[in-house]
Amino acid sequence: MFFYLAQQTINALQLGSIYALIALGYSMVYGVLVMINFAHGDLFMLGAFACLLLAVLLPVHLPFVVILLLVMLVIGLLGALIERVAYRPLRDAPRVSAIITALGCGLVIENTTLSLSPYPQFLPTLFVSKTLTFAGLTITTLQILIIGVALGLMVGLDLLIRKTGFGMAMRAISFDAKTVPLMGIPVNRMISLTFFVGAGLGGAAGMLYGLAYPQISATMGVLIGWKAFIAAVIGGIGSIRGAVLGGFILGGVEVMAVAYLPSTYRDLISYSLLLAILIFKPYGLLGHPPNQKV
Amino acid sequence: MSALTVENLTVSYGDIHAVKGISFEVRKGEIFTIIGANGAGKSSALRAISGLLRFGGSVRLDGKELRGIPADKIVALGLSQVPEGRGIFGNLTVKENLHLGAWIRKDRKAVAEDLDRILSTLPRLKERLLQPAGTLSGGEQQMLAVARALLSRATTLLLDEPSMGLAPKLVTEIYNVVREVNKSGVTILLVEQNANIALRLAHRAAVLETGLITLAGNSADLLQNPRVQAAYLGA
Numbered sequence: 001m002f003f004y005l006a007q008q009t010i011n012a013l014q015l016g017s018i019y020a021l022i023a024l025g026y027s028m029v030y031g032v033l034v035m036i037n038f039a040h041g042d043l044f045m046l047g048a049f050a051c052l053l054l055a056v057l058l059p060v061h062l063p064f065v066v067i068l069l070l071v072m073l074v075i076g077l078l079g080a081l082i083e084r085v086a087y088r089p090l091r092d093a094p095r096v097s098a099i100i101t102a103l104g105c106g107l108v109i110e111n112t113t114l115s116l117s118p119y120p121q122f123l124p125t126l127f128v129s130k131t132l133t134f135a136g137l138t139i140t141t142l143q144i145l146i147i148g149v150a151l152g153l154m155v156g157l158d159l160l161i162r163k164t165g166f167g168m169a170m171r172a173i174s175f176d177a178k179t180v181p182l183m184g185i186p187v188n189r190m191i192s193l194t195f196f197v198g199a200g201l202g203g204a205a206g207m208l209y210g211l212a213y214p215q216i217s218a219t220m221g222v223l224i225g226w227k228a229f230i231a232a233v234i235g236g237i238g239s240i241r242g243a244v245l246g247g248f249i250l251g252g253v254e255v256m257a258v259a260y261l262p263s264t265y266r267d268l269i270s271y272s273l274l275l276a277i278l279i280f281k282p283y284g285l286l287g288h289p290p291n292q293k294v
Numbered sequence: 295m296s297a298l299t300v301e302n303l304t305v306s307y308g309d310i311h312a313v314k315g316i317s318f319e320v321r322k323g324e325i326f327t328i329i330g331a332n333g334a335g336k337s338s339a340l341r342a343i344s345g346l347l348r349f350g351g352s353v354r355l356d357g358k359e360l361r362g363i364p365a366d367k368i369v370a371l372g373l374s375q376v377p378e379g380r381g382i383f384g385n386l387t388v389k390e391n392l393h394l395g396a397w398i399r400k401d402r403k404a405v406a407e408d409l410d411r412i413l414s415t416l417p418r419l420k421e422r423l424l425q426p427a428g429t430l431s432g433g434e435q436q437m438l439a440v441a442r443a444l445l446s447r448a449t450t451l452l453l454d455e456p457s458m459g460l461a462p463k464l465v466t467e468i469y470n471v472v473r474e475v476n477k478s479g480v481t482i483l484l485v486e487q488n489a490n491i492a493l494r495l496a497h498r499a500a501v502l503e504t505g506l507i508t509l510a511g512n513s514a515d516l517l518q519n520p521r522v523q524a525a526y527l528g529a
Binding site for chain 2: 165168169171172174175176178179180181182183184185186187
């Protein structure tokens with residue numbers, strides 16, 4: 001009984017770390033622009049496809065780390081480009097216009113990918129996994145890699161936000177964007193960077209997800225994207241640490257639901273969790289009410 | 295010598311004309327104040343000058359036209375604004391707020407020196423450096439906003455109602471700081487509803503009423519002007 005729980009915890013950490021990486025992108029963008037970037041789940045999907053292209057099309061075998069960094073770079077740039085061409089012109093429009101535009105961007109990405117790749121693809125093995133056993137528990141080196149990379153990226157992001165000028169500017173924008181230009185800070189460039197970093201993390205999550213579940217398809221970003229959005233809301237959207245917490249909570253709940261209950265209950269339970277948390281903590285676990293200007 | 299030259303400045307919000315063509319000049323090294331009632335267009339004028347609002351007419355800083363230059367680039371030209379309501383980032387520490395004020399500067403050593411010098415005159419901020427700025431009192435936040443604006447090495451400082459919401463004793467303290475800043479060579483454009491204290495501090499002044507300058511001159515003269523006394527000084 002205990003072993004089963006411990007074993008499932010390892011699985012939960014893997015899924016949770018991927019949800020957390022994606023949730024960070026939702027939360028960062030919400031923090032600076034107070035909008036939900038509904039194209040984010042599709043950027044996650046493109047991360048897996050970018051990894052596929054880099055692994056299959058290039059004549060040379062790139063090291064794992066190089067592929068990861070390239071995927072993050074490409075998806076990050078794409079995220080920043082979407083902000084520039086689709087969201088920035090609507091900056092002063094009602095929020096709902098920007099959110100509908102985001103949904104549209106997601107559909108464009110999804111259907112473009114679907115037209116180029118109507119059938120699911122398989123990621124080649126980029127990492128030869130070994131199974132380790134200790135104390136009766138098994139963990140694969142791939143699981144260790146996925147959890148390790150995800151945690152490493154989260155720690156890196158935390159440092160970026162707490163210690164660098166960009167991080168300070170980003171937090172300042174989320175508090176009071178209108179005052180930030182008076183510091184001489186180019187707000188638009190900071191917002192582009194926020195999208196770059198958030199989308200880059202989403203791309204990395206797509207690649208890690210593809211390593212864990214190698215069958216990838218154009219529509220994989222829809223459900224995972226929604227789930228990660230739920231994770232961000234559970235943690236408190238706009239809160240960076242909340243996104244991480246929400247990701248792991250949701251990953252844990254889903255894995256345990258499947259482990260102990262009929263697997264068809266999984267989504268019922270995750271959406272019920274969202275509703276329950278919103279009733280008792282409307283701003284999420286670590287979220288704050290919007291700033292009240294005095 | 296003119297630090298700031300404003301000619302025929304207009305600001306509109308759709309059909310509403312908040313500033314209807316005002317002209318004035320702020321001389322290098324002086325304190326110039328614009329006084330006026332709530333809604334006279336003072337903040338709009340200031341926000342136009344610092345690049346936050348689109349405007350008509352001309353604003354020149356040390357001879358350079360500012361029209362069309364975005365706010366963040368104007369800071370680099372030596373103009374810094376302390377916004378209405380202080381504009382402190384409450385979720386950042388006091389220290390982080392100050393560092394953001396020095397964003398445009400790359401000379402870290404000189405920034406650290408300036409920071410030490412400014413903090414030595416504001417001991418209460420120094421004690422609270424690592425506290426979230428939102429936990430400061432109103433007066434401390436106003437001090438922080440001024441210190442933050444100075445860290446960009448501004449040569450011209452715009453102050454939007456620094457006395458707002460503060461107890462009289464604190465207002466005196468803030469105004470002493472402003473006077474010291476001016477003595478160190480910074481040109482100051484001050485916007486105030488509190489005409490009494492602003493006119494006593496400033497060298498020259500203008501009165502703004504519903505978007506137009508109706509009176510201008512030396513502050514000492516305006517203090518004696520019966521119209522100003524009746525409308526703004528409660529005499």
